[in-house]
Amino acid sequence: MNLKDPSLLRQAALVGSDWIEASPETGLAVTNPATGEVIGYVPNLGADETRVAIEAAEAARHGWAKRTAKERSQVLRRWFDLMMANQEDLGAILTAEQGKPLAEAKGEIAYGASFIEWFAEEARRAYGDITPGHAPDKRILSVKQAIGVVAAITPWNFPNAMITRKAGPAFAAGCSMVLKPATQTPFSAIAPAVLAERAGLPSGLFSVLTGSSRAIGGEMTGNKIVQKLTFTGSTEVGALLYAQCAPTIKKLGLELGGNAPFIVFDDADLDAAVEGAVIAKFRNNGQTCVCANRIYVQAGVYDDFAEKLAAKVAQLPTGNGFDEGIIFGPLIDQAAVSKVQEHVDDAVAKGATVTLGGKPHTLGGTFYEPTIVTGVTSDMAVAQEETFGPLAPLFKFNTEAEVVAAANDTDFGLASYFYARDHARVWRVSEALDYGMVGVNTGLISTAEAPFGGVKMSGLGREGSRYGLDDFMEVKYICMGGITEGEEVS
Numbered sequence: 386m387n388l389k390d391p392s393l394l395r396q397a398a399l400v401g402s403d404w405i406e407a408s409p410e411t412g413l414a415v416t417n418p419a420t421g422e423v424i425g426y427v428p429n430l431g432a433d434e435t436r437v438a439i440e441a442a443e444a445a446r447h448g449w450a451k452r453t454a455k456e457r458s459q460v461l462r463r464w465f466d467l468m469m470a471n472q473e474d475l476g477a478i479l480t481a482e483q484g485k486p487l488a489e490a491k492g493e494i495a496y497g498a499s500f501i502e503w504f505a506e507e508a509r510r511a512y513g514d515i516t517p518g519h520a521p522d523k524r525i526l527s528v529k530q531a532i533g534v535v536a537a538i539t540p541w542n543f544p545n546a547m548i549t550r551k552a553g554p555a556f557a558a559g560c561s562m563v564l565k566p567a568t569q570t571p572f573s574a575i576a577p578a579v580l581a582e583r584a585g586l587p588s589g590l591f592s593v594l595t596g597s598s599r600a601i602g603g604e605m606t607g608n609k610i611v612q613k614l615t616f617t618g619s620t621e622v623g624a625l626l627y628a629q630c631a632p633t634i635k636k637l638g639l640e641l642g643g644n645a646p647f648i649v650f651d652d653a654d655l656d657a658a659v660e661g662a663v664i665a666k667f668r669n670n671g672q673t674c675v676c677a678n679r680i681y682v683q684a685g686v687y688d689d690f691a692e693k694l695a696a697k698v699a700q701l702p703t704g705n706g707f708d709e710g711i712i713f714g715p716l717i718d719q720a721a722v723s724k725v726q727e728h729v730d731d732a733v734a735k736g737a738t739v740t741l742g743g744k745p746h747t748l749g750g751t752f753y754e755p756t757i758v759t760g761v762t763s764d765m766a767v768a769q770e771e772t773f774g775p776l777a778p779l780f781k782f783n784t785e786a787e788v789v790a791a792a793n794d795t796d797f798g799l800a801s802y803f804y805a806r807d808h809a810r811v812w813r814v815s816e817a818l819d820y821g822m823v824g825v826n827t828g829l830i831s832t833a834e835a836p837f838g839g840v841k842m843s844g845l846g847r848e849g850s851r852y853g854l855d856d857f858m859e860v861k862y863i864c865m866g867g868i869t870e871g872e873e874v875s
């Protein structure tokens with residue numbers, strides 16, 4: 386990999402103020418999913434190093450929280466500038482370890498950096514309020530204060546943005562953070578930590594721990610110093626961490642799995658719906674928790690939509706993310722390939738038809754053909770489980786009531802999408818969908834300005850937007866008494 390600044394590919398973890406270098410003998414190998422080549426090594430750390438990092442975070446946080454919001458904001462702004470100045474290198478590191486095409490990886494760096502920029506601005510707007518008192522001599526003050534030491538665990542699918550969406554508000558609020566990135570994509574966490582140091586983030590405030598997820602996660606969830614755990618990943622691991630946090634009553638932010646419906650009504654702009662479906666379904670090769678998992682198309686436009694979607698997707702090239710013009714990179718690993726194949730096979734066994742793709746790509750490795758399946762019904766596995774891969778299953782429906790019921794018939798409630806023109810329907814359906822997020826006539830809803838998060842088993846809390854800062858702060862009530870009428874004190 387040719388980087389302008391090779392020091393950004395640092396094969397080390399940051400524990401408090403110390404960098405711990407990795408060695409091939411004892412470290413964990415990080416591989417390129419497109420080629421299987423080893424990119425480098427990271428240290429295999431555990432509970433002891435996590436404890437050291439948590440104690441360093443506790444020591445560093447007080448001074449950081451005492452700085453003015455403007456001072457914190459300026460450090461974050463420098464961090465944002467450095468990320469953008471190094472967008473090319475950060476994108477290349479991301480493509481090398483995650484597989485997504487370079488243009489998409491650079492897009493993720495800009496998206497990830499935008500959370501640092503947004504929260505650098507929001508840092509100065511953590512307003513409290515004053516409420517009229519319940520007694521003549523009292524006033525009620527509500528002030529917002531940093532929650533304290535935050536532990537973060539992040540996934541491989543957005544290995545930059547899922548970190549910055551947590552670190553931005555945490556540091557803006559005045560918290561410190563101990564992070565465990567996904568083992569498959571640690572370099573995309575370490576490089577921003579190198580830049581954070583250069584931006585002037587105080588020593589100890591931010592640690593990046595690589596190694597055993599159980600040991601690191603066990604210490605993070607069991608340690609009383611940690612006040613909040615913020616996690617993005619599978620619902621299964623989220624539920625486990627939720628339980629592990631119960632004895633020490635931590636605050637939780639959980640961004641978990643989805644099972645997003647994407648609905649196309651008869652009155653939709655069909656070409657726009659096809660464009661939207663390509664983005665909502667195939668972004669990051671379908672490996673996104675907000676990816677459309679079930680595509681419902683009304684009977685009158687079903688065949689047209691299916692044909693147009695297949696024609697569009699068939700033109701999009703698959704290959705190594707470093708090659709020019711590639712849209713579909715490899716999937717993250719063989720388990721991901723198996724999951725897509727299971728869903729395709731299950732649907733076909735129950736009567737569905739593959740109209741595009743449907744098998745591993747001739748490129749081999751973890752490449753899989755972008756796939757469209759028609760005639761999908763509610764008894765098929767894909768109706769209830771997140772595929773997390775490039776499979777677009779098309780369900781047919783007749784009425785609005787029927788599709789809203791089908792869309793809501795899931796344990797999950799993260800993103801949902803629909804295309805329609807009728808004004809009353811747009812309002813009705815937006816309000817009827819049991820989801821944290823609804824995209825109306827758009828397949829792309831993610832942005833730093835918006836509250837990202839789910840309901841039901843998709844998680845707790847919101848990231849991004851002004852609400853995202855609140856999730857890293859506590860409201861303290863100060864009862865101001867002794868305000869008596871009468872004589873002035875001279």
Ligand SMILES: NC(=O)C1=CN([C@@H]2O[C@H](COP(=O)(O)OP(=O)(O)OC[C@H]3O[C@@H](n4cnc5c(N)ncnc54)[C@H](OP(=O)(O)O)[C@@H]3O)[C@@H](O)[C@H]2O)C=CC1
Binds near residue numbers: 596602
């Ligand atoms: N909502 C989302 O954004 C995501 C959803 N998923 C879903 O989850 C499926 C599995 O993906 P996977 O990567 O395995 O997701 P996981 O939930 O297993 O991993 C996410 C993060 O949690 C860590 N982790 C795993 N087990 C533990 C544990 N016991 N204690 C503490 N931390 C832990 C992982 O570390 P390590 O890498 O070391 O295992 C990683 O950093 C996907 O197919 C997809 O359906 C996956 C990623 C993101």
Ligand SMILES: O=C(O)CCCC(=O)O
Binds near residue numbers: 675
């Ligand atoms: O949790 C995920 O899968 C990442 C969401 C990416 C986004 O912000 O759109």
